[in-house]
Amino acid sequence: xxxxxxLFHRNENRYLPEWFEHHRGCGVSHFYxxxxxxxxxxxxxxxxxxxxxxxxxxxxxxMRAYFHCHSSHRQRHDWIGFLDTDEFIVGDLVGLLxxxxxxxxxxxxxxxxxxxxxxxxxxxxxxxxxxxxxGRHWLPNDHVKSFVHCRTTMRHVPGDPHFFPCRGRSVNxxxxxxxxxxxxxxxxxxxxxxxxxxxxxxxxxxxxxGRGDGCGHRTMEEFDAFNDQVTDHLKALVRPxxxxxxx
Numbered sequence: 001x002x003x004x005x006x007l008f009h010r011n012e013n014r015y016l017p018e019w020f021e022h023h024r025g026c027g028v029s030h031f032y033x034x035x036x037x038x039x040x041x042x043x044x045x046x047x048x049x050x051x052x053x054x055x056x057x058x059x060x061x062x063m064r065a066y067f068h069c070h071s072s073h074r075q076r077h078d079w080i081g082f083l084d085t086d087e088f089i090v091g092d093l094v095g096l097l098x099x100x101x102x103x104x105x106x107x108x109x110x111x112x113x114x115x116x117x118x119x120x121x122x123x124x125x126x127x128x129x130x131x132x133x134x135g136r137h138w139l140p141n142d143h144v145k146s147f148v149h150c151r152t153t154m155r156h157v158p159g160d161p162h163f164f165p166c167r168g169r170s171v172n173x174x175x176x177x178x179x180x181x182x183x184x185x186x187x188x189x190x191x192x193x194x195x196x197x198x199x200x201x202x203x204x205x206x207x208x209x210g211r212g213d214g215c216g217h218r219t220m221e222e223f224d225a226f227n228d229q230v231t232d233h234l235k236a237l238v239r240p241x242x243x244x245x246x247x
Contacts (some may be wrong), residue, residue: 001094003028003147006069008053008062008161010036011209011237015085018129020048023083027094032073032080034065049073060157066164067157074150079111081147082161086198087115087189088131091190096173097147109152109168112144112178114185115192119230120223123199124176134195137234140185144178145192197223 005028007019020031030047037054044050056177065135066082073082083089100108119134142160148154155165162181163170172178173190197203203223210217 001027001079001098002030003094003097004030004073004077004080006030006032006034006066006080006082008034008036008065009038009168011038011086013038013040013042014167015130016042018131019085019088022088022131026089028081030077032069034069036061036065055155061194062161063158066161067154070148070150070154070164074153077150079149081091081145082193083145083192086130086195087145088193088195089113089190091188093147093190096190100171100175107168108171109166110146110164110170111145111148112163112170112172112181112183113192114144114148114173115141115194116187116225117141117194119227120197120199121185121234125201126199129170130195130198131193134198137237138193139230139233140187141194142182142185144172144181144183155195164218173217191208197226213232 005023015200016033023031024047030049033048033050034053035042035050037057042048042050044227051065051068056064058117063074069082070080097111100111116138117140118134118138121133121137121237123134126208127133148164148166152166152168155167158164160181163178171180172183173186173188198206200223203218206217207220
């Protein structure tokens with residue numbers, strides 16, 4: 001099985017060695033890096049193709065990059081997934097996709113995977129690695145990320161980076177039908193760990209960089225609000241029940 005990942009990014013080159021290493025271990029054999037005007041170009045290699053997408057500066061450019069990737073490169077692969085540098089597959093992705101088996105009669109053409117959102121876990125500056133550096137506590141997220149089969153086509157440029165307008169059947173990891181980017185969280189057998197804020201230092205960089213789709217900038221208030229939400233969720237999990245006496 002030939003799996004590829006598509007990434008749309010700007011000035012996140014330093015994250016790529018770990019991101020490549022992790023997903024090669026998950027069975028990914030090729031990476032398409034759509035560069036949105038980075039200060040320095042990612043080095044290409046036998047399994048890395050870089051596409052300069054800086055000329056497109058209109059809102060929605062990320063979705064056009066995804067459409068271009070699947071339309072242009074699907075002949076070389078079985079599945080193409082669409083992730084960011086702060087997202088890491090966890091679980092047997094190859095096994096999941098093999099069990100789905102593409103067929104001509106009502107085929108499964110898109111698999112959508114739930115995401116687990118991590119906060120900073122108190123990290124003020126960038127750690128040496130992303131994966132596993134932000135604690136064990138996460139928030140379940142109803143947004144999915146998707147892999148699209150390469151025998152299908154996208155009917156048009158997607159309106160959302162999480163779910164794609166494909167010809168055929170879309171399912172979650174339990175083979176249940178799914179029809180959009182929002183779906184009940186399923187924690188396995190394959191999930192995506194999304195290091196949503198990273199450290200405070202990195203979030204500040206993200207604020208300065210702007211959103212990948214061209215729609216404005218994030219704020220430091222968002223960083224604090226999300227990490228407060230993670231803390232409150234953890235406190236709720238460990239809070240004793242009303243009928244349980246304190247230790």
